[in-house]
Amino acid sequence: MSQSTSRTESHAFAGVLLDFDGTIIDSTEAIVENWKRVAAELGVDYREILRASHGRRSIDVLRELDPTKANWDYVSAMEAKIPQLSSKPAIEIAGARRLLEKLTRHSIPHAIVTSGSKALLxxxxxxxQLPRAMTATTAEDVSAGKPDPEGYRMAKERLLQHRADEGEVLVMEDAPAGVLAGKAAGCKVLAVTTTHTVEQLKEAGADWVVLDHRFVGFETSTSPGDVCLTFHDLL
Known part of the structure; x- marks a missing residue:
């Protein structure tokens, strides 16, 4: 199902996979505070960590900083503190709560695929108090983080395991690494411009780019089991 005008398109999907930080919430301030704490503990400049950490799993960053800390016990304990110790709570990306509520209300197969740990999510x-997705793929579940497609591929297989046909799955992302991962997993990708430019997202291969989730609408699908999403004011 596909129809388009100059700035609006509608497409049917069998399921939706959502990145979390940068796509559903913005926890930039909390993440900076966390890496400042870790940098002080390890005796390194936190700015060096920030330059290399965006969108990556903490365990991969720690492997480069101090391999003795690169284990799930340390990472889970560290990331569990991020929401608790944050001086500024994370900000919801505009339209994200409504999106999650609609996916849940209409029983649309959907999952979170995040580079964060289960404790952080x-x-x-x-x-x-955000709605919880049907399932989640977190940092502990994969052997390699984005842009490796393992997380999205794994989540896609879970969503489609009860379908006779594969159907098309939509990934929602904010970062080029995530866009690359979604495309490599065989998904279509809608990107929001919350952390990167339109040009960066399109260069990574995003199929569609919108400002945020306020520009994603739900329509009645003609295909049983599918959801029809309309993307307004495409960039």
Whole structure:
């Protein structure tokens, strides 16, 4: 199902995979505070960590900083503190709560695929009281983080396991690494311009780019089991 005008398109999908930080919430301030704490503990400049950490799993960053800290016990304990110790709570990306509520209300197959740990995801969902997706793929579930497609590929297989046909799956992302991962997993990608420019997202291969989730609408699908999404004011 596809129709388009100059700035609006509608497409049917069998499921939706959502990145979390940068796509559903913005926890930039909390992440900076966290890496400042870790940098002080390790005796390194936190600015060096920030330059290399965006969108990456903490365990991969720590492998480069101090391999003795690159284990899930340390990472989970560290990331569990991020929502608790943050002086500024994470900010919801505009339209994200409505999007999650509609996906849940209409029983649309959807999952979170994040570079954060389960402890970090659970912490933010609890504090912000956001709807929980049907399933989640977190940093512990994969052997390699984005732009490797493992996380999205794994989540896609879970969503489609009960379908006779594969159907098309939509990834929602904010970062080029995530766009690359989604495309490599065989998904279509809608990117929001919350952390990167339109040009950067399109260069990574995003199929569509919108400002934020306020420009994503739900329509009645003609295909059983699918959801029809309309993207308004495409950039």
């Amino acid at each position: 659970d912490g933010w969902l609890t504090i912000l």
